[in-house]
Amino acid sequence: MEQQKVTIKDVAELAGVSKSTVSRYLNNGYISAEKQAKVRKAIEKTGFQSNFFAKRLKTRESKLIGIVLPRMDSVTVGKLLSGITRVLEPEGYQSILLVSQLSQKKELESMQKLQQQGVDAILVDSVGLTAEHVRRAQEWGLPILYTGQKNSAVQCLKIDDAAAGHLMGVYLRQMGHKHAVFAGVTESDEAVGIERKEGFMAGFCEGRTDAKVEFVETGFDFLSAYNQAEEICKIAPSVVVGATDNISLGILRYFHERGVKVPEEISVAGFGGYDVGAVVYPALTTVAFDYELMGMKAASYLLNILRGEDAKLTNLDMPLLFVERESVQDLVKKTFPANTTSLPSMM
Amino acid sequence: MEQQKVTIKDVAELAGVSKSTVSRYLNNGYISAEKQAKVRKAIEKTGFQSNFFAKRLKTRESKLIGIVLPRMDSVTVGKLLSGITRVLEPEGYQSILLVSQLSQKKELESMQKLQQQGVDAILVDSVGLTAEHVRRAQEWGLPILYTGQKNSAVQCLKIDDAAAGHLMGVYLRQMGHKHAVFAGVTESDEAVGIERKEGFMAGFCEGRTDAKVEFVETGFDFLSAYNQAEEICKIAPSVVVGATDNISLGILRYFHERGVKVPEEISVAGFGGYDVGAVVYPALTTVAFDYELMGMKAASYLLNILRGEDAKLTNLDMPLLFVERESVQDLVKKTFPANTTSLPSMM
DNA sequence: TTGATATATGGAATTAGTTCCACATTTTTC
DNA sequence: GAAAAATGTGGAACTAATTCCATATATCAA
Numbered sequence: 005m006e007q008q009k010v011t012i013k014d015v016a017e018l019a020g021v022s023k024s025t026v027s028r029y030l031n032n033g034y035i036s037a038e039k040q041a042k043v044r045k046a047i048e049k050t051g052f053q054s055n056f057f058a059k060r061l062k063t064r065e066s067k068l069i070g071i072v073l074p075r076m077d078s079v080t081v082g083k084l085l086s087g088i089t090r091v092l093e094p095e096g097y098q099s100i101l102l103v104s105q106l107s108q109k110k111e112l113e114s115m116q117k118l119q120q121q122g123v124d125a126i127l128v129d130s131v132g133l134t135a136e137h138v139r140r141a142q143e144w145g146l147p148i149l150y151t152g153q154k155n156s157a158v159q160c161l162k163i164d165d166a167a168a169g170h171l172m173g174v175y176l177r178q179m180g181h182k183h184a185v186f187a188g189v190t191e192s193d194e195a196v197g198i199e200r201k202e203g204f205m206a207g208f209c210e211g212r213t214d215a216k217v218e219f220v221e222t223g224f225d226f227l228s229a230y231n232q233a234e235e236i237c238k239i240a241p242s243v244v245v246g247a248t249d250n251i252s253l254g255i256l257r258y259f260h261e262r263g264v265k266v267p268e269e270i271s272v273a274g275f276g277g278y279d280v281g282a283v284v285y286p287a288l289t290t291v292a293f294d295y296e297l298m299g300m301k302a303a304s305y306l307l308n309i310l311r312g313e314d315a316k317l318t319n320l321d322m323p324l325l326f327v328e329r330e331s332v333q334d335l336v337k338k339t340f341p342a343n344t345t346s347l348p349s350m351m
Numbered sequence: 352m353e354q355q356k357v358t359i360k361d362v363a364e365l366a367g368v369s370k371s372t373v374s375r376y377l378n379n380g381y382i383s384a385e386k387q388a389k390v391r392k393a394i395e396k397t398g399f400q401s402n403f404f405a406k407r408l409k410t411r412e413s414k415l416i417g418i419v420l421p422r423m424d425s426v427t428v429g430k431l432l433s434g435i436t437r438v439l440e441p442e443g444y445q446s447i448l449l450v451s452q453l454s455q456k457k458e459l460e461s462m463q464k465l466q467q468q469g470v471d472a473i474l475v476d477s478v479g480l481t482a483e484h485v486r487r488a489q490e491w492g493l494p495i496l497y498t499g500q501k502n503s504a505v506q507c508l509k510i511d512d513a514a515a516g517h518l519m520g521v522y523l524r525q526m527g528h529k530h531a532v533f534a535g536v537t538e539s540d541e542a543v544g545i546e547r548k549e550g551f552m553a554g555f556c557e558g559r560t561d562a563k564v565e566f567v568e569t570g571f572d573f574l575s576a577y578n579q580a581e582e583i584c585k586i587a588p589s590v591v592v593g594a595t596d597n598i599s600l601g602i603l604r605y606f607h608e609r610g611v612k613v614p615e616e617i618s619v620a621g622f623g624g625y626d627v628g629a630v631v632y633p634a635l636t637t638v639a640f641d642y643e644l645m646g647m648k649a650a651s652y653l654l655n656i657l658r659g660e661d662a663k664l665t666n667l668d669m670p671l672l673f674v675e676r677e678s679v680q681d682l683v684k685k686t687f688p689a690n691t692t693s694l695p696s697m698m
Numbered sequence: 699t700t701g702a703t704a705t706a707t708g709g710a711a712t713t714a715g716t717t718c719c720a721c722a723t724t725t726t727t728c
Numbered sequence: 729g730a731a732a733a734a735t736g737t738g739g740a741a742c743t744a745a746t747t748c749c750a751t752a753t754a755t756c757a758a
Contacts, residue, residue, distance in 0.1 A: 720740105
């Protein structure tokens with residue numbers, strides 16, 4: 005077994021001091037100016053780099069945050085990671101990533117791996133919280149934060165899907181729409197599949213009896229939405245709401261191909277506020293989520309806990325931004341949204 | 352200092368064997384069936400988990416791959432990571448991520464951090480290779496692979512930007528276009544800013560003297576491309592080629608707002624093959640890059656090196672896929688692309 | 699019945715740091 | 729000027745694993 009080139013012992017010998025003194029130099033302990041200089045020189049000359057594992061073995065701190073994500077190639081996840089990294093990096097923490105591939109089982113396994121790995125904290129962008137998730141948050145001695153899903157027994161942070169849905173529902177009601185199709189995803193995703201949809205229905209139907217919402221199930225991607233669009237056409241609502249912008253984009257594409265004019269003949273809206281919603285035509289009206297902010301909040305929370313500040317998460321839900329663009333017709337005033345000449349809501 | 356709950360020593364005592372025997376049980380060494388059972392029981396009873404740091408200190412293997420990325424919130428990077436993870440995960444490796452924020456200095460710093468951290472290998476999606484990059488690849492005793500940029504002195508893997516540009520140039524030439532605008536990015540990005548552009552010019556002008564390519568510089572995002580679109584309109588070429596799909600999308604949006612018909616009045620094409628290019632209308636003709644495959648290749652290479660197989664990277668350049676969609680007019684046959692009724696090139 | 703080999707096992711050393719403790723100075727206080 | 733406090737320093741123990749080496753059986757061939 006080849007050994008490390010330069011150890012603290014070599015530095016100590018070269019500097020004519022003890023290992024302890026070098027260690028103290030490295031960790032801001034008692035050390036005289038004279039020896040300080042000697043040690044510094046010795047470190048420079050040898051190019052000494054302290055051994056990560058030896059250090060961590062004793063200090064029991066890895067400066068590593070474990071992150072479990074449902075997938076890697078998604079705008080949402082990218083933004084989230086971006087926010088997390090922005091907060092963690094200046095504090096000297098690094099993130100180690102595992103992917104759950106949208107599977108609850110793999111999510112739990114990944115958490116286990118990270119814990120064994122000795123990470124200081126775990127952040128899980130969950131696809132669904134189970135009793136096991138709760139148990140771990142309680143039994144493992146390290147901070148765990150869940151995002152994306154909600155459960156009062158654990159610390160979590162998420163988009164308020166019910167409120168987002170409600171916001172959209174109210175908006176469309178006020179725009180005079182009475183018959184909507186909600187193109188949503190499987191109910192096994194509680195946040196998007198249930199909360200968002202029910203929030204929408206509540207907001208849309210509130211205080212009236214002549215409103216009607218029909219449900220069409222699709223996947224999360226363009227293509228599956230595109231493939232369901234024909235069915236939606238048959239229903240012929242005045243507005244179709246995609247549970248995500250991707251879904252709306254697929255539908256928009258289908259309408260374009262069939263020559264169905266949006267929003268003149270039918271309105272379309274979505275959720276997410278992805279950048280691309282601003283470049284398609286008509287630009288997509290949507291409820292925007294700030295995943296980057298969510299990442300920053302999540303990371304800050306974990307950092308606070310690690311500092312022993314015993315922080316509590318207030319404001320569990322993240323702010324929403326309603327982005328009114330061109331894809332929804334105002335049936336009350338009988339006007340179409342202005343064809344914007346700039347891209348104000350590019351986010 | 353609180354200590355670990357259960358160590359290998361506790362297991363050994365409970366099982367009535369020595370530490371060495373437990374260690375051998377854990378690492379497939381000599382052990383009798385009888386003791387094997389005892390140790391297994393003791394581990395089950397105690398819930399023993401081996402200490403990551405102690406293990407790594409001795410074995411000098413972290414099973415961690417360091418990855419440096421220019422940014423997190425980009426489709427390209429997401430796909431790349433996706434590919435990397437797909438290969439690394441089944442082999443028991445995990446990735447630790449650092450972000451260079453498109454800065455060469457931060458990229459080098461990040462590499463340094465990862466090396467100190469004791470990762471087994473480093474993969475850098477570089478924003479530009481310097482002499483220092485080369486020096487490290489040679490001097491550090493661990494495998495380093497660069498992607499995104501090319502330098503013969505180090506191991507690297509990248510899109511063949513010149514070939515991609517050339518491919519597009521040839522295609523547009525064959526479609527009868529003579530006057531093009533190349534909406535590109537800064538030349539400080541050698542791959543995209545120079546190679547892709549020059550490849551295009553070569554392919555477009557090849558074997559004729561009546562071809563003309565003008566250059567307009569934009570940023571990497573929709574908005575900056577959108578803002579340059581007016582200038583492009585003034586030039587009035589028969590086709591405008593965005594250096595990335597994002598750029599083309601911004602331009603497409605501008606044309607839509609001005610009522611400029613694509614591809615009837617002007618053709619548009621791009622590079623990247625992002626999913627969204629398929630949902631806009633007209634769907635964007637583009638040269639698609641398979642970043643996920645690149646990630647898989649990169650990870651496989653590093654894994655091979657770590658296995659001591661001393662692999663050499665053949666096929667440094669990644670395959671390209673020409674995706675012909677709707678945004679380019681055939682000036683020779685005077686036809687427009689069929690308005691596809693399905694989304695064949697959704698990738 | 700040896701001697702040689704294979705199979706198990708435990709003890710001790712090793713890995714590269716940090717930290718506690720004892721002790722030696724030096725400085726401050728009364 | 730002596731006692732007390734502050735400041736440095738080195739030695740040894742400690743962290744939790746792996747691994748080398750010596751040794752003890754068991755198995756097998758001559």
